[in-house]
Amino acid sequence: MEATASARYLRGSAQKARLVVDMIRGKDVNQALAILRFSKKRAAGSIEKCMRSAIANANEAAEKANISIDPDELWVRTAFVDRGPTKNRRRVRPAPQGRAYREQRHFCHVTISLSNDAKPAAKGSKPEPAEEAKPAKLAESKRRKRGGAVAAPRAKRASSKKEEAAAEKPDTTEKPATRKASKKKAKTEE
Numbered sequence: 335m336e337a338t339a340s341a342r343y344l345r346g347s348a349q350k351a352r353l354v355v356d357m358i359r360g361k362d363v364n365q366a367l368a369i370l371r372f373s374k375k376r377a378a379g380s381i382e383k384c385m386r387s388a389i390a391n392a393n394e395a396a397e398k399a400n401i402s403i404d405p406d407e408l409w410v411r412t413a414f415v416d417r418g419p420t421k422n423r424r425r426v427r428p429a430p431q432g433r434a435y436r437e438q439r440h441f442c443h444v445t446i447s448l449s450n451d452a453k454p455a456a457k458g459s460k461p462e463p464a465e466e467a468k469p470a471k472l473a474e475s476k477r478r479k480r481g482g483a484v485a486a487p488r489a490k491r492a493s494s495k496k497e498e499a500a501a502e503k504p505d506t507t508e509k510p511a512t513r514k515a516s517k518k519k520a521k522t523e524e
Contacts, residue, residue, distance in 0.1 A: 335403060336411065337392030340445040341384035344377070348417040348442035351377040355413045355444065363389060363408040363448065381444055385410075388446045403450060411449040418442045 344351065354377045358366035363385070370382035389405055396403035418441030426434040 335392065335396060335399070335401065336447060336449045336451075337388055337395050337408075338445065338447045339384050339388035339391050340443060341380060341387070342443045343418055343441045344380045344444060345439070346377050346380075346442060347440040348415045350375070351381065351415040351442045351444060354378050354381050355415050355446075358385070358410050359413045360453075361410055362406075363410070364406060366410050381446075384444050384446050388448045392448050392450070407450045408448045409450075409453060410446060411451075412445075412447040414445055416443040416445070 354370070354373060354375045357369050357373070358381075361369065367382065367385060370378045370385060389408065392403060392408055393405065421439040421441070423437045423439055425437045427437055429435045
């Protein structure tokens with residue numbers, strides 16, 4: 335069962351109301367009401383009113399359909415804020431260099447939809463695989479080559495071995511000054 339409530343022409347900008355609505359999206363009704371009650375944002379009071387209206391709409395729809403519904407099982411399925419009209423007031427505010435800015439009064443429309451269906455699994459969390467699959471997955475991850483910053487030291491080590499092999503083998507294309515330096519190195523190493 336799904337129930338929706340909308341509050342239109344609420345004072346305040348939509349951007350500020352979205353900050354509050356983002357806090358309650360996907361939460362249980364009781365938890366969302368607690369967040370709204372103790373939030374310091376000005377928009378929280380009117381959004382709480384809209385939330386209570388959605389709960390009442392859910393109870394009413396359940397009564398009409400002759401279904402028993404527990405308000406504690408409801409959760410916020412969708413919640414969004416749309417921009418309302420901007421009222422140009424006939425007042426001005428002083429601005430730099432002798433200009434005057436018109437004052438604007440912002441309004442927004444809030445819509446909240448509640449549901450008592452089972453919550454879908456979170457996008458970030460994966461269901462736990464069976465216990466037998468864990469060792470195979472672990473062995474597979476050990477065999478797999480790793481990329482990125484982890485692989486960089488390996489590549490460095492491999493290239494250093496090649497450089498050591500090249501250093502042991504005398505190179506005739508070297509300049510005379512570098513040959514002397516390499517001979518000095520060889521004498522100091524002995």
